């Protein structure tokens with residue numbers, strides 16, 4: 210136990226946290242095939258209400274079905290490998306699978322939204338059951354004549370909870386689940402048509418540009434009034450609040466940071482030096498789908514796909530529905546080698562935020578790696594935690610410049 214960072218020892222909490230509400234093993238698999246070493250758990254929320262209160266999800270729905278970030282950053286920061294036990298926020302599941310590719314012994318994938326974990330199960334089962342081409346067809350990257358038939362093949366690998374969820378979502382499965390999250394549907398049905406209306410052909414030219422010079426010219430070319438109105442308003446707090454069913458991600462961004470201007474300038478600034486065609490999130494924003502297969506997130510590309518498939522035979526996935534704070538309270542001290550805490554700051558009140566990092570410090574081994582993201586801004590490490598984490602500021606800056614999500618601030622470091 211590190212100085213000043215203790216396992217929560219309030220009797221009522223310890224008692225309740227010990228109560229894991231559900232534990233489910235993944236469904237039966239046919240003999241001779243690699244096992245999906247997957248356990249599902251739901252932790253009753255016990256510690257305090259802050260995290261749950263800030264989650265606006267009332268019913269089970271997938272908020273993020275793709276992975277918007279470039280988990281190359283997490284992989285570089287965490288240096289995953291055999292013998293390790295990692296902790297990762299599930300979200301779209303891509304980041305977890307990208308970490309699995311390097312064959313750690315165990316990953317805890319945690320999300321307070323149960324459907325994000327259902328989705329991760331589905332993606333993992335698909336990697337095990339389908340060929341790479343079938344997988345891209347099933348998820349929706351490529352056309353596919355019968356996604357429900359593919360689902361029927363991988364369904365036995367899912368836990369009952371995930372089966373129940375997807376059995377009730379035939380339209381989502383038929384459409385290709387990768388683009389059916391709330392964010393992805395918003396991009397496809399609102400942003401894409403508006404941008405096309407505002408600047409016809411612009412997106413096509415942007416995605417076709419093969420040099421930075423060519424791309425820069427597109428940003429400097431003549432615009433329309435509608436385009437200027439869109440660029441001027443789409444990233445305002447009020448607009449985000451209107452469409453987002455999630456906690457406002459700007460909640461803890463200091464008022465002096467002009468959210469709208471910074472989001473737009475981060476994206477356009479990124480595209481001054483990075484080709485749009487190489488960025489899967491840009492493709493999602495402007496096309497509503499991935500259009501360049503060579504720039505897919507890693508778990509969708511053939512080589513990582515094969516490594517993930519091999520690793521899933523021995524990497525144990527522990528999928529936990531609950532808050533990061535509660536999940537970490539379940540863990541033994543000094544038991545994790547790495548933490549990927551992606552972009553949950555806006556869901557955490559101050560007490561929960563402090564609790565999460567205190568638990569990271571308590572449960573991380575000496576030398577454990579940490580990669581945490583926040584949109585535009587990362588809240589300071591809570592007092593008492595900073596001295597346990599040696600920050601790697603150069604890496605943080607490099608990630609902020611090159612990460613595909615374009616708008617994240619990073620906290621990267623090593624526990625000491």
Ligand SMILES: C[S@@+](CC[C@H](N)C(=O)[O-])C[C@H]1O[C@@H](n2cnc3c(N)ncnc32)[C@H](O)[C@@H]1O
Nearest residue numbers: 260276277278300301320321322532533553556
């Ligand atoms: C903003 S999203 C991350 C999306 C990200 N852009 C991506 O592509 O992965 C944050 C995710 O963390 C989950 N989450 C938020 N707060 C959490 C908490 N306290 N504990 C566990 N999961 C949390 C949300 O349900 C959501 O899936």
